Amino acid sequence: MGKNSMSLRGKDVLALADFSAEEIQMLLETAKEMKNIIHRDIKKVPALRGKSVVTLFYEPSTRTRSSFELAGKYLGADVVNITAGTSSIVKGESLRDTLYTVEAMGVDAIIMRHKAEGAAEYASRVVSPVIINAGDGAHAHPSQGLLNLFTIMEKKGRFEGLKAAIVGDITHSRVARSDIQGMRKMGIEVHLAGPKTLLPRYLFEEDGIYVHDRVEDAIKNADVINVLRIQLERQKAGLFPSPREYARIFGINDARLELAKKDVLILHPGPMNKGLEISPFVAYGANSAIQEQVQNGVAVRMAILTHALTGGKEV
Amino acid sequence: MKTLIRGGRVIDPANKIDKIADVLVSEGKIAAVGEALSAEGAQVIEAAGKIVAPGFIDMHVHLREPGQEAKEDFGSGSRAAAAGGYTRVATMPNTKPVIDTAALVKAMQQRAAEDAVVHIEIIGAVTKGQKGEEMAEVGDMTQAGAVAFSDDGHFTKSAKVLLNCYDYLRTFDKIIINHEEESSLVEEGVMNESHRSAMLGMKGRPTVAEDIAVARDVMLAEYADARVHVAHISSGRAVDIVRQAKARGVKVTAEVTPQHLTMTDDAVELFDSSTKINPPLREQKDVDAVLAGLLDGTIDCIVTDHSPHAQEEKDREYMYAPSGFPGLETAVGILLTDLVHTGKLDIATMVEKMTAAPARIFGLAAGSLAEGMPADITVLDPELEWTVDEKKFYTKGSHSPFVGRRLKGRAVMTFVDGRLVMENGEVLA
Numbered sequence: 001m002g003k004n005s006m007s008l009r010g011k012d013v014l015a016l017a018d019f020s021a022e023e024i025q026m027l028l029e030t031a032k033e034m035k036n037i038i039h040r041d042i043k044k045v046p047a048l049r050g051k052s053v054v055t056l057f058y059e060p061s062t063r064t065r066s067s068f069e070l071a072g073k074y075l076g077a078d079v080v081n082i083t084a085g086t087s088s089i090v091k092g093e094s095l096r097d098t099l100y101t102v103e104a105m106g107v108d109a110i111i112m113r114h115k116a117e118g119a120a121e122y123a124s125r126v127v128s129p130v131i132i133n134a135g136d137g138a139h140a141h142p143s144q145g146l147l148n149l150f151t152i153m154e155k156k157g158r159f160e161g162l163k164a165a166i167v168g169d170i171t172h173s174r175v176a177r178s179d180i181q182g183m184r185k186m187g188i189e190v191h192l193a194g195p196k197t198l199l200p201r202y203l204f205e206e207d208g209i210y211v212h213d214r215v216e217d218a219i220k221n222a223d224v225i226n227v228l229r230i231q232l233e234r235q236k237a238g239l240f241p242s243p244r245e246y247a248r249i250f251g252i253n254d255a256r257l258e259l260a261k262k263d264v265l266i267l268h269p270g271p272m273n274k275g276l277e278i279s280p281f282v283a284y285g286a287n288s289a290i291q292e293q294v295q296n297g298v299a300v301r302m303a304i305l306t307h308a309l310t311g312g313k314e315v
Numbered sequence: 316m317k318t319l320i321r322g323g324r325v326i327d328p329a330n331k332i333d334k335i336a337d338v339l340v341s342e343g344k345i346a347a348v349g350e351a352l353s354a355e356g357a358q359v360i361e362a363a364g365k366i367v368a369p370g371f372i373d374m375h376v377h378l379r380e381p382g383q384e385a386k387e388d389f390g391s392g393s394r395a396a397a398a399g400g401y402t403r404v405a406t407m408p409n410t411k412p413v414i415d416t417a418a419l420v421k422a423m424q425q426r427a428a429e430d431a432v433v434h435i436e437i438i439g440a441v442t443k444g445q446k447g448e449e450m451a452e453v454g455d456m457t458q459a460g461a462v463a464f465s466d467d468g469h470f471t472k473s474a475k476v477l478l479n480c481y482d483y484l485r486t487f488d489k490i491i492i493n494h495e496e497e498s499s500l501v502e503e504g505v506m507n508e509s510h511r512s513a514m515l516g517m518k519g520r521p522t523v524a525e526d527i528a529v530a531r532d533v534m535l536a537e538y539a540d541a542r543v544h545v546a547h548i549s550s551g552r553a554v555d556i557v558r559q560a561k562a563r564g565v566k567v568t569a570e571v572t573p574q575h576l577t578m579t580d581d582a583v584e585l586f587d588s589s590t591k592i593n594p595p596l597r598e599q600k601d602v603d604a605v606l607a608g609l610l611d612g613t614i615d616c617i618v619t620d621h622s623p624h625a626q627e628e629k630d631r632e633y634m635y636a637p638s639g640f641p642g643l644e645t646a647v648g649i650l651l652t653d654l655v656h657t658g659k660l661d662i663a664t665m666v667e668k669m670t671a672a673p674a675r676i677f678g679l680a681a682g683s684l685a686e687g688m689p690a691d692i693t694v695l696d697p698e699l700e701w702t703v704d705e706k707k708f709y710t711k712g713s714h715s716p717f718v719g720r721r722l723k724g725r726a727v728m729t730f731v732d733g734r735l736v737m738e739n740g741e742v743l744a
Contacts, residue, residue: 094627094631095631095632096630096631114632115634116632116633116634116635117515117516117517117585117633117634118515118584118585118586118632118633118634119632121584121585121586122585122586122631122632122633124586125586136585137516137517137634138516138517138518139515139516139517139585140516172516173516174516177514177516200512200513201508201513201521202508202509202510202512202513203510203513
């Protein structure tokens with residue numbers, strides 16, 4: 001560190017759209033160092049000693065919340081978890097008042113997940129601690145976008161010229177939006193496919209983003225396929241006829257995988273519906289980096305916390 | 316008691332007057348409009364360089380009484396109206412309880428008499444509780460003085476219910492004002508469905524929801540030979556439907572708001588719920604189309620859809636904030652700045668859309684400076700520059716997307732029944 005004059009200290013992490021390619025690259029480089037720490041016997045560095053971090057989750061989460069918590073703890077920060085079901089949020093406290101309460105306790109960062117698009121950006125305008133968006137509705141999930149990029153960098157060694165497919169429920173997916181923003185910044189071509197009922201009608205009109213009617217066309221010769229989670233309630237809402245038909249027409253299975261490059265990298269944000277959007281063979285196959293993504297998630301979140309809270313100078 | 320408003324440009328579209336003239340007011344009525352009128356015994360108000368017009372009328376406001384006085388009441392809402400240059404407003408019945416009986420209409424008229432500084436007309440609900448199921452007692456409410464009927468805020472899902480209401484109201488020659496968004500297409504939507512909503516991940520309210528609602532309701536009105544008024548039109552295609560219907564002789568009229576005439580969904584920011592309105596801010600092609608519709612007469616009048624909410628209701632996540640913002644105090648300034656001074660809209664047309672047109676559609680004894688009419692008068696200074704400051708609002712509402720805008724032109728005097736109730740932005744009553 002220190003070679004770079006860029007500093008993200010004090011910067012809210014709301015969406016990858018707010019970061020330059022150079023800043024993303026810097027975060028990924030730091031994440032690489034952080035991943036080494038995770039592999040140590042004693043996984044503790046003092047980078048964030050004396051800092052306090054709150055995770056404020058209004059929606060259920062296993063991997064994102066716990067990986068942020070571990071990321072903070074590996075770096076020596078004090079981490080407190082607040083979840084909607086066990087706090088005064090159930091008593092009807094407004095987001096603003098909850099934020100004031102957390103701020104008053106003197107925290108340095110609030111890691112927030114919320115159902116409403118823009119909730120993190122709203123929070124950033126209400127209180128002074130650094131706000132890290134751990135997912136706001138269908139809008140953004142920047143740490144997930146970043147860990148996907150990190151996984152691609154590790155496995156492919158480059159971004160420029162790669163072809164990525166994002167398959168499934170684009171409409172409701174904050175992961176898709178963060179992927180699209182991050183991948184485009186790094187020069188990856190993005191191909192989208194899924195049932196038309198799960199693709200926004202007025203989609204991304206930017207260069208380098210392609211929308212396909214058929215999954216096969218999107219994944220043809222792909223270097224990366226990010227398979228999005230299909231929530232079963234979308235079927236109840238009438239957006240596709242049945243899980244069975246989804247799996248047959250849009251699911252990523254061995255036969256379809258033949259269309260992609262031989263060394264295609266399979267990503268999934270989890271939790272998976274095996275047999276629906278992804279077949280078990282693909283999920284656990286040689287091309288899958290799905291477990292690796294989870295570990296990378298901790299490393300990337302360590303990088304985010306380090307940069308946002310210290311400017312990355314003290315590792 | 317006489318007042319002479321001297322030397323202003325008098326724009327009185329109902330009487331086809333647009334000239335430099337004096338307006339003489341006596342005993343709360345218009346006594347004369349003419350050149351070099353005698354000032355004898357009259358208080359003289361110099362209006363050179365100003366526009367003198369019939370008092371502005373807003374047929375679509377939400378003054379929130381009864382039941383939601385934390386958002387607005389007749390005192391605060393009517394002062395906001397006076398401050399904005401309005402002398403008469405019609406308040407919508409989506410209140411708690413819903414205004415759906417003659418007793419409630421009369422109670423609200425009583426409240427207006429007690430607290431309001433401008434005329435307040437009461438719009439009754441079309442259906443009981445605005446539920447879209449059973450017809451409300453619209454005959455009884457008409458006799459109590461309800462000015463029109465609306466389930467505004469709600470789309471009437473059942474075509475049969477709406478057709479019955481159209482037919483039944485023929486006896487009373489009253490109009491239904493329809494909120495036109497087909498509900499199944501907008502259930503969770505918080506902004507226009509567009510490229511911007513796709514990028515933000517926000518659920519959309521597509522223009523087609525408005526288009527098919529307007530198409531259905533206009534076809535039903537044609538079938539029933541009934542009168543229908545389309546509330547706050549915002550979609551270009553819906554404007555086309557109204558234009559075609561008018562050409563066929565359908566008794567349809569329409570209104571538009573300053574926000575739908577001047578703003579697009581590019582203004583939507585996730586952290587600020589001020590732009591959350593129904594129907595939502597649309598794209599530029601729709602903004603262009605509603606302006607074209609206003610200019611060619613497809614759209615008859617301009618309303619504010621003044622929809623105040625309490626500060627704490629709006630100051631929260633976009634998704635959870637209620638829709639609407641207070642518009643009475645900014646409408647004239649926005650229209651003058653963005654449409655009149657830019658040459659898109661003639662000021663005489665603007666005045667017509669805010670005075671004579673609503674009076675004609677709703678059968679009001681207002682919107683005219685003819686001798687003997689109530690002396691409801693609005694004086695505009697089209698050149699006065701000012702900045703929209705929420706702290707100076709008379710409304711209880713907050714979160715206007717126009718806050719901070721530097722505007723050119725505003726109402727500087729409002730007379731109600733000959734009495735000066737607002738001067739230079741200060742409400743005097």
